[in-house]
Amino acid sequence: MTTLRSIELRCPVCDNEFKSQSVVSTNAFGGKRTDFHERAAGTQPLAYLIHMCSECGYSGGESDFTAGADVSPVLKQQVFKELAPLRPALVCGSEKYEAAAKVAQWQGTDPRHIADLLLRAAWCCVDEGDIEAERYYRRHAAWMFEKALARYDGVAREERAVLTYLVGELWRRIGDMNQSRDWFDKVPEEIIDQSSQHWVVAAADQQRSDPQEWFG
Numbered sequence: 001m002t003t004l005r006s007i008e009l010r011c012p013v014c015d016n017e018f019k020s021q022s023v024v025s026t027n028a029f030g031g032k033r034t035d036f037h038e039r040a041a042g043t044q045p046l047a048y049l050i051h052m053c054s055e056c057g058y059s060g061g062e063s064d065f066t067a068g069a070d071v072s073p074v075l076k077q078q079v080f081k082e083l084a085p086l087r088p089a090l091v092c093g094s095e096k097y098e099a100a101a102k103v104a105q106w107q108g109t110d111p112r113h114i115a116d117l118l119l120r121a122a123w124c125c126v127d128e129g130d131i132e133a134e135r136y137y138r139r140h141a142a143w144m145f146e147k148a149l150a151r152y153d154g155v156a157r158e159e160r161a162v163l164t165y166l167v168g169e170l171w172r173r174i175g176d177m178n179q180s181r182d183w184f185d186k187v188p189e190e191i192i193d194q195s196s197q198h199w200v201v202a203a204a205d206q207q208r209s210d211p212q213e214w215f216g
């Protein structure tokens with residue numbers, strides 16, 4: 001079971017106090033998709049791991065609503081200009097993650113972290129049944145992971161193979177088989193430890209020749 005609880009948050013941008021729901025506990029009994037999307041039995045926790053201010057649209061994880069949050073005057077202006085006008089009464093998970101990705105970008109956060117938020121936006125779209133938005137976020141996540149991989153120190157050495165695989169899998173799910181194959185082909189050259197990373201090469205081979213929806 002996924003358990004949620006109601007929390008009170010104060011927005012560091014506009015000082016608004018609002019209620020949100022956060023995840024107390026969850027599970028991975030629903031299996032794992034081949035893009036690492038873990039599924040819970042019962043309520044899916046993803047949408048409750050990100051919070052959006054009900055007044056200005058500022059979004060992030062619980063720690064982004066604490067006193068230590070990185071909120072500059074410029075960031076405040078960007079939130080008021082770009083997020084506040086869009087803020088509808090009810091917001092779905094993917095929109096919260098998209099807003100959090102924008103905030104992270106304005107804060108100058110590394111592409112790797114922004115890519116993770118965009119990937120989670122795509123995962124939320126799976127539950128929301130919005131195939132078009134899912135593709136949109138997958139594409140932006142893939143580009144952002146590519147940007148992270150292109151940087152000298154954008155991704156830890158031991159994570160490069162798995163993220164290279166993930167970019168291939170994202171393009172496969174978008175339907176761009178050429179880009180997908182190119183990225184799967186790059187996986188072996190990113191391996192630094194055969195015994196612990198062999199599964200990544202095997203996963204890339206499988207998704208190239210006989211793609212599966214789920215791991216295991």
Ligand SMILES: [Zn+2]
Nearest residue numbers: 011014053056
């Ligand atoms: Zn706010």
